[in-house]
Amino acid sequence: MNIRTKSKVLDQPGIRRSVQRIAHEIIEKNQGLENVAIIGIKTRGAYLAERIAESMAGIEGKKIPVGALDITMYRDDLTEIAEQPVVHATEIGFDITGKKIILVDDVLFSGRTVRCALDELIDFGRPANIQLAVLIDRGHRELPIRPDYTGKNIPTSKKESVEVRLKETDGSEEVVVVEAEKEER
Amino acid sequence: MMKEKKKHTWRHKDLLGIENLSEEDLVLILDQATGFKEVLARPIPKVPTLRGKTIVTLFCEPSTRTRASFDLAAKRLSADTLNIAASSSSFLKGESLKDTARNLEAMKIDMIIMRHECAGAPHFLAGEVNAAVINAGDGFHEHPTQALLDIYTIREKLGKFKGVKVSIIGDIAHSRVARSNILALSKLGAEVTVCGPKTLIPAEMEKMGVRVVYGLKDALEGADVINVLRIQLERQKKALFPSTREYINLFGITKEKLDRHAKEDVVIMHPGPVNRGVEITQEVADSRYSVILDQVTNGVAVRMAVLFLMGHNKNLEQKEVPTKLHN
Numbered sequence: 001m002n003i004r005t006k007s008k009v010l011d012q013p014g015i016r017r018s019v020q021r022i023a024h025e026i027i028e029k030n031q032g033l034e035n036v037a038i039i040g041i042k043t044r045g046a047y048l049a050e051r052i053a054e055s056m057a058g059i060e061g062k063k064i065p066v067g068a069l070d071i072t073m074y075r076d077d078l079t080e081i082a083e084q085p086v087v088h089a090t091e092i093g094f095d096i097t098g099k100k101i102i103l104v105d106d107v108l109f110s111g112r113t114v115r116c117a118l119d120e121l122i123d124f125g126r127p128a129n130i131q132l133a134v135l136i137d138r139g140h141r142e143l144p145i146r147p148d149y150t151g152k153n154i155p156t157s158k159k160e161s162v163e164v165r166l167k168e169t170d171g172s173e174e175v176v177v178v179e180a181e182k183e184e185r
Numbered sequence: 186m187m188k189e190k191k192k193h194t195w196r197h198k199d200l201l202g203i204e205n206l207s208e209e210d211l212v213l214i215l216d217q218a219t220g221f222k223e224v225l226a227r228p229i230p231k232v233p234t235l236r237g238k239t240i241v242t243l244f245c246e247p248s249t250r251t252r253a254s255f256d257l258a259a260k261r262l263s264a265d266t267l268n269i270a271a272s273s274s275s276f277l278k279g280e281s282l283k284d285t286a287r288n289l290e291a292m293k294i295d296m297i298i299m300r301h302e303c304a305g306a307p308h309f310l311a312g313e314v315n316a317a318v319i320n321a322g323d324g325f326h327e328h329p330t331q332a333l334l335d336i337y338t339i340r341e342k343l344g345k346f347k348g349v350k351v352s353i354i355g356d357i358a359h360s361r362v363a364r365s366n367i368l369a370l371s372k373l374g375a376e377v378t379v380c381g382p383k384t385l386i387p388a389e390m391e392k393m394g395v396r397v398v399y400g401l402k403d404a405l406e407g408a409d410v411i412n413v414l415r416i417q418l419e420r421q422k423k424a425l426f427p428s429t430r431e432y433i434n435l436f437g438i439t440k441e442k443l444d445r446h447a448k449e450d451v452v453i454m455h456p457g458p459v460n461r462g463v464e465i466t467q468e469v470a471d472s473r474y475s476v477i478l479d480q481v482t483n484g485v486a487v488r489m490a491v492l493f494l495m496g497h498n499k500n501l502e503q504k505e506v507p508t509k510l511h512n
Contacts, residue, residue: 073232087220
């Protein structure tokens with residue numbers, strides 16, 4: 001199978017602006033950053049969470065607790081996936097009980113990843129509430145989950161896939177829609 | 186999508202020994218264990234990863250630590266566990282190992298963790314059943330998860346293996362812990378020295394690529410890690426060493442000997458159970474050098490990693506693996 005890039009939907013300044021807007025919206029909705037903490041879903045969500053936190057610190061002059069969540073152990077498809085899952089460490093260095101938690105991921109698709117993250121978070125404590133921020137919402141939800149903050153909505157077909165590339169993980173900064181196509185013989 | 190760093194895939198149905206693992210396998214287990222160690226520190230130290238799996242511990246030899254550690258690791262992953270001890274099972278009625286295993290398997294179990302006094306018993310079992318078999322110690326042969334938790338602890342304390350000097354002291358000949366440790370450490374590039382009374386060091390030890398010394402001083406000098414083995418007092422009855430007292434004098438680890446010969450930041454390990462005042466003094470076992478209790482904690486994390494890898498394994502070596510799944 002070949003992976004074909006169909007279109008670039010966000011470039012580096014585009015990602016930066018989306019992150020900044022999400023930061024502003026979080027501050028607005030929570031009327032400041034009192035009791036707010038941010039947790040990103042590994043790997044790319046964790047980097048985005050750091051960026052959002054940094055952006056919010058620039059606006060409000062206040063650094064909030066940042067955590068990173070690895071959801072592998074909570075996946076509902078462990079018995080089905082062919083590729084071997086790899087566990088990474090979850091890093092939440094603060095008590096989430098009573099806090100408003102901003103959960104961050106790069107792409108929202110079926111909603112199953114977020115479901116795992118919610119289950120896992122609840123095992124860490126009882127937050128006051130959990131809000132969801134995603135850079136890209138590509139639709140096709142399979143669970144009743146919706147984002148509170150969205151960088152960009154991108155309608156896609158199920159055959160397509162959205163790739164968020166960040167300099168920390170991929171060396172470049174862009175969001176592209178790609179499609180897998182069968183190789184001609 | 187497929188551009189991510191090429192990761193190593195676990196392909197073993199069973200974990201029978203360190204012998205048949207590659208360096209990449211070992212590193213994979215250690216990396217996974219780091220993730221699971223974090224789980225143990227959570228307010229609710231339990232994850233749903235192995236929900237619906239059934240794991241049997243079949244112990245035909247006494248054990249507290251290893252069995253509790255495996256049992257806890259399985260429970261932390263939400264697997265169901267079933268403990269069978271030889272002393273209370275149909276073994277006493279003369280049922281063969283094969284029949285016991287077949288019957289257990291008929292009850293739809295996924296994994297068998299086994300300890301047996303005969304070397305090779307888990308290997309035999311692995312050939313008989315579809316369930317994954319994990320060796321929790323077979324005779325004088327191997328104890329792979331003990332070696333894994335030992336190397337995990339070494340990596341945690343020293344951050345590397347290449348060039349790290351590890352001295353294993355005690356009854357090397359009758360120790361499956363020593364054997365598995367030597368195999369693992371050699372694969373990872375550590376330099377291993379073994380030390381003990383001549384009667385307790387097997388011939389041709391050098392062929393395993395280790396340095397053999399018979400004086401404790403030589404084993405202590407320059408060592409980054411000292412792994413002290415339990416001296417099995419029952420061996421003394423077989424006259425393999427003259428007296429416990431002599432052993433203590435020559436090979437017992439005391440604070441004075443460490444002060445005189447060992448590095449200031451040496452790490453002292455012991456697989457347990459400790460004979461305080463024999464192979465190691467009370468003072469050293471509880472000292473700042475000692476990581477004995479870290480080993481126990483790490484044991485649970487490492488065993489969780491092993492159960493996880495074996496519990497979700499679609500890439501078995503026996504099965505045909507398509508060579509070109511993805512580009």
